[in-house]
Amino acid sequence: MRTYALTVFSQTGEKLLDESFEAPSNEEAKKIGQARLDETGYSEYTHRCVSPEAKLVLFHR
Known part of the structure; x- marks a missing residue:
C-alpha cells in the first residue's frame, strides 16, 4: 500500500482538509480521494x- x-x-488559501490515506494504486487513490471529497462536501473546492x-492524482481549481 x-x-x-x-x-x-x-478561496482565501486556508486549508480546510489535510489528511492522508493508503491505496494500492493511483487509480484507486483517485476513487478514494473523490469519495472522501463527496463525503465531506468539498468536491467543488480547490483540492x-x-x-x-508528488504526482498529482486528483486536482480541481
Whole structure:
C-alpha cells in the first residue's frame, strides 16, 4: 500500500482538509480521494491528491 495526501483549500488559501490515506494504486487513490471529497462536501473546492512521488492524482481549481 502507498500513502497519498489529500488537501482542500478555501478561496482565501486556508486549508480546510489535510489528511492522508493508503491505496494500492493511483487509480484507486483517485476513487478514494473523490469519495472522501463527496463525503465531506468539498468536491467543488480547490483540492489536490498527490502520490508518494508528488504526482498529482486528483486536482480541481
